[in-house]
Amino acid sequence: MKPETLLYPTPKGLFCEKGGFYIDPVQPVERALITHGHADHARAGHTHVMATRETLDIMRSRYGDAFCVSTQEAILGTRTTIGDVTASFHPAGHVLGSAQIAVEANSTRIVVSGDYKRRRDPTCLSFEPVRCDVFITEATFGLPVFHHPDDRGEIAKLLTSLKQFPERAHLVGAYSLGKAQRIIALMREAGYDAPIFIHGAMARLCDYYESEGIALGDLRPATIDAKDKQSFAGAVVVGPPSAFADKWARRFPDPMPIFASGWMLVRQRAKQRGVELPMIISDHCDWPELTATINEIKPAEVWVTHGREEALVRWCELQGIAARPLHLVGYDDEGE
């Protein structure tokens, strides 16, 4: 069958008519398949939700038990029949529980990547390429400028700064789901074993990662009385980026604003945000990973969703791969 009839964009999100479900819908629907737990992909209010166990747990912890009427756990690599199609979930390497979703009918297979990356991440399973006729890829960092450096070098920048400025609190802004835990795990791998202080907004998710067997070391709440302000000298404090522009940041001595994001590659972006130490660490593919993935999967066709669609479509055209933008709305950039 024609892929355009198997899956197509609607205002509520990507829709599979034959299966009667949406993937990552942005409005409440009857039946939703969810790729991962980020709030722009995993919304509350659907009737029936199918996702990996971890994604269901994350949604429950964010929205409460009543986030939907009924749930179905997706087992990675197992095919499930839904209406007239089969669906299967495969690791995406983005955050804990993240999955690509393959949808198949009449020997046409489309893979929806959701958000994904190709690098090693100690906090989640690695991306698995799945052969398909149509690969739907994200393009958050879909411009040739994006070359994310080795994350160990970025962690080293932070560790160097801690030695250089031992009197300053190092405030690391990182997305609460995935990025924060990855930064902490990478710091532990680099041998940093002092307590790391976390903003209240990410305590539950860190606890959840720990309960899933991802060791994050000694984590403590970043709450203090004004009188022991100095105890945060030289400490690492991790919090959501929005908290650092807030009064909350003032409790720390001479705070150094740090932001862990793929956007930090562009100097002007870092400067505009008042970031002193940019850490270029992303949970999305950079340009070489996007293009290498397409070369590896060799789909007959590529559809491009949220991000810099035009550049990736152009690149596909130059390679002789059929490609088009999907123009889905409602998905955010990383940590912005």
Place this chain on the structure above:
Amino acid sequence: MRPFADLLDRLVLTPQRNAKIKLMTDYFRAAPDPDRGYALAAIAGTLTLKTVKPNVLRQLVLERMDEVLFRYSYDYVGDLAETISLVWEPAATGKPASADLSLGAVMHQLETAGRANVHGLVRDLLDQLEGSSRFAFLKLITGGLRIGVSARLVKQALADMGNVDVTEIETLWHGLSPPYVSLFQWLDGKAGKPKLDMPAVFHAVMLATPVGDNDLASLDPKDFAAEWKWDGIRVQLANLAGTRRLYSRSGDDISGAFPDILEAADFEGIVDGELLVGGTMRTNRATRTFSDLQQRLNRKTVTRKMLEEYPAFIRGYDLLFSGERDMRPESFLTRRAALSALIEKAVPSHFDLSPLVPFSSWEELDRLRKEPPDPVIEGIMLKRLDSPYTSGRSKGPWFKWKREPYNVDAVLMYAQRGHGKRSSYYSDFTFGVWTEIDGKDVLVPVGKAYFGFTDAELEVLDRYVRNNTIERFGPVRSIRAEAGHGFVVEVAFEGINFSSRHKSGVAMRFPRISRLRTDKLPSDADRLETLLAMIGTAEGNLAPPAEPI
């Protein structure tokens, strides 16, 4: 190259002065010669390289990349060198980029390459360098390095590194050249202080401290000479062993912009004075304002027309060297007598002597200070008669006693978050005064201030901003400001002038928030007419000259 590239990236994003110094000092301690010397030259602006044209770079990148994809990338990043550094994909057959190519090696290759080979060399180096090093390299060869570090600041970092006084660095500075190996050897304690063979080098200037509230009570007027403080820029003119140089007070060589003065300097020695525009007292013509002087500043060369319309001269304050003789250990009186004799024989149109102001009591001097006889005077200098010429600023021998700064009451209109320590505070303020437009009184912004208040006052201001925001545009908040509701501050500033760049038509010099007037309503604030009237009596200053990079 990587440590240098990392340093640049950090310096650009670090707002605090001390943190910048620390970053530079740590780098200078860790980096080897000659890398650190070239880095120093790049930061201080003393590096001379053949520059590569943007078109050449564009050509190089398009050899490997689709033009449309390049355009998308450039549109997004907005800076050519940065775009190329980010999109560059090393050639598959290129040498492995295993070892980090040193800054010294890169400089050596650039210096020895022939004109014809530059194209290929740049391509080769881009292949061998990684991301942020590519960026630093491209900025160096396009001459577009802007990192917000003044020459003064990098000299302070050198002083900290070697635990010496910054004036020692300033004195040596113009006698040394990149890659400054002898300087670093000395600062490392591995060799003695470098010997200079060029005599016409800059000698750190003597600075005054402001007169404090109770300073004068314990001093005897008979021990001091008073002089007008002229509102030009402080300079040092050196002419020794056939070399003539004009330096700013921080030791920047500004000779290129003032050929008229260098040509007229037919005496041997080193003079300390004020650089001004207009006529000297010896020619009986008026001294012109700072804004006229500004026409001649920050230029590499100067046209004949400029020389005629804005003639520059030096008003002598002091004499450091008379011929080869070091006058600095002598008393002020002795130096002054020698200076007076020297200027008498100098070209009248380009040199005069700063006159002394006779006085017998501090009260009398205070009156003179408040009503100076010339609009280009910004206060009084007090100099101990027996004081030698010592570099730097120590309290006691020299005082400056400025005219009162101007004051107005203004209303806060916009606020923006500060940097670094203050990044969680709204600490940068735009303030306005009343004016009538179309028959209605409205507030018009007249300036910006981000200091002058105490930490406790900042808490008050920040709270007011947060509770009275009416609109946000990016980092800027617009604050409620109406006749009956708003925040009034007293703004002090040192000068005011007409400005076509500001909507209000005026520009203040050095404005600061001197007091919070919580006792006043916005309707009590000043009007634009008050400010315009001040221009008539002001010293005629535009913005101060930008700090040389």
